[in-house]
Amino acid sequence: MAQSQPAPRGIALIHPSWPCPQVQNVVATVNLDCRLDLLALSQQARNVEYSRKKFHALIMRIRDPKTTTLVFATGKMVITGAKSAELARLAGRKHARMIQKCGFQTKFMDFKVQNFVASCSTGFYVRLEGIVSRYPDFARYEPEIFPGLVYKIAGANITMLVFTNGKVVITGVKEVDKIYESFAKVYPILLDEKMGDVVRR
Amino acid sequence: MNSEPVYSELYRLGSLGASLIDAIDELVVAQKLEPQVGAQVLRQFDKTMDRGFVGHTKAKMTAKAKLRTYRLCDNVWTFDLRNVTFTMDNREKVEAKRMKIVAVSADPKDTSRKKDD
Numbered sequence: 480m481a482q483s484q485p486a487p488r489g490i491a492l493i494h495p496s497w498p499c500p501q502v503q504n505v506v507a508t509v510n511l512d513c514r515l516d517l518l519a520l521s522q523q524a525r526n527v528e529y530s531r532k533k534f535h536a537l538i539m540r541i542r543d544p545k546t547t548t549l550v551f552a553t554g555k556m557v558i559t560g561a562k563s564a565e566l567a568r569l570a571g572r573k574h575a576r577m578i579q580k581c582g583f584q585t586k587f588m589d590f591k592v593q594n595f596v597a598s599c600s601t602g603f604y605v606r607l608e609g610i611v612s613r614y615p616d617f618a619r620y621e622p623e624i625f626p627g628l629v630y631k632i633a634g635a636n637i638t639m640l641v642f643t644n645g646k647v648v649i650t651g652v653k654e655v656d657k658i659y660e661s662f663a664k665v666y667p668i669l670l671d672e673k674m675g676d677v678v679r680r
Numbered sequence: 681m682n683s684e685p686v687y688s689e690l691y692r693l694g695s696l697g698a699s700l701i702d703a704i705d706e707l708v709v710a711q712k713l714e715p716q717v718g719a720q721v722l723r724q725f726d727k728t729m730d731r732g733f734v735g736h737t738k739a740k741m742t743a744k745a746k747l748r749t750y751r752l753c754d755n756v757w758t759f760d761l762r763n764v765t766f767t768m769d770n771r772e773k774v775e776a777k778r779m780k781i782v783a784v785s786a787d788p789k790d791t792s793r794k795k796d797d
Contacts, residue, residue: 521753528752 489656492663500597500649500662504560507567507592511554511575511585520550523581539574546570550578554585557593564592564655595652599662601645604674610641614668630665637661641669645677688784691729692722700725742767745779757783 493499517537521529528538537550546560546567556574561567568590579585607628611620620628627640627648639661640648647665652658691697704721707713745764751757759781766774 518753521751525749525751528750530752530755 488660490659492659493666497666498599498601500599500647500658502563502595502597502655502658504594504596505558505562505564505567505592506594507558507561507564507571507590509556509558509571509575509590510588511556511578511583512588513554513583513585515550515552515554515578515583517550517552520578520581520583524577539577541570541573541577544570544573546574548574550574564595567592592653594650595655595658597649597652597658597662599647599649600677601647601666601669603645603676604643605641605645605669606672606674607641607643609672610668613671632661632664635661639665641665645669687723687726687730689722689726690782690784691726697725697729739769741769755785757781757785759783 490499517529517531521527521537524539526540535551539548539550540546541548544561544566546558548559548570549557556571558567558571558574561570571590572587575585575587607620607622610628610630611618614630617633618628618630627642630639630641631637632639635651635657637649637651637657640650647662647669649658649661652661692701701722704713704718708715708718743761743764743766745761748760748762750759759779761779761781762777764776764779766776768774
């Protein structure tokens with residue numbers, strides 16, 4: 480590798496012949512900076528659920544982007560279900576506009592993605608016991624408790640689930656690049672423990 | 681302080697409830713019935729209708745429709761449906777272009793027995 484070039488980041492780490500993780504879910508938070516009357520909101524807005532006794536937040540859903548938002552009386556919102564960070568932001572803005580139309584002076588402050596969930600299919604069977612015996616510090620596999628192997632990347636709070644059928648789930652990531660970096664680290668390990676290709680009939 | 685639980689007055693809006701209200705009003709106007717007694721009858725009606733759905737009904741009905749909007753506020757569900765098709769127990773079909781359903785949970789655990797401020 481040439482020293483003058485910057486180290487490849489993010490998706491560039493994934494070799495073109497490798498499978499690429501796809502983002503399945505994004506969880507983000509935003510502050511509307513405005514005290515909200517959830518009861519009034521639940522009566523005016525559409526597609527909302529509010530049961531005070533069950534949970535102290537209003538649940539609002541929109542169709543496009545298909546997302547669900549938890550709205551708290553403090554004006555803070557949690558947006559879930561979006562397929563990308565940009566869609567999460569767009570959804571957040573749409574939810575905020577709905578709340579604004581109900582008569583609240585909303586802002587759109589401190590939008591932050593809290594979690595990305597990505598998944599990927601390697602296409603081959605993986606011998607999970609092999610991974611555990613090689614990397615006991617990072618991998619945990621207890622088939623009686625959960626059929627998937629839990630691989631925690633050293634240092635970061637990132638968790639990867641690896642299953643025998645070769646499917647991988649990456650979660651706990653706050654930046655998109657980290658998804659690809661984590662996968663790039665783990666994929667060679669999976670290749671070492673390859674058992675056979677998954678044949679689709 | 682009124683310690684008696686208050687039941688939803690939802691069922692007074694149906695044809696059964698409306699007929700009962702008409703009958704009571706007639707009697708009250710003709711001074712054959714005191715208004716307080718009439719009000720007590722309606723409260724009993726609310727209670728009986730509320731209890732009636734739990735364990736006494738067995739008929740089933742399926743509905744297929746496009747849900748435009750939904751809302752849950754204080755245990756009251758409101759649905760706005762389009763192109764509804766109801767299928768009864770006896771395979772009879774009832775259709776409607778637009779429909780609004782206002783529903784309260786029949787589960788006694790769910791219903792809040794306190795009157796809202």
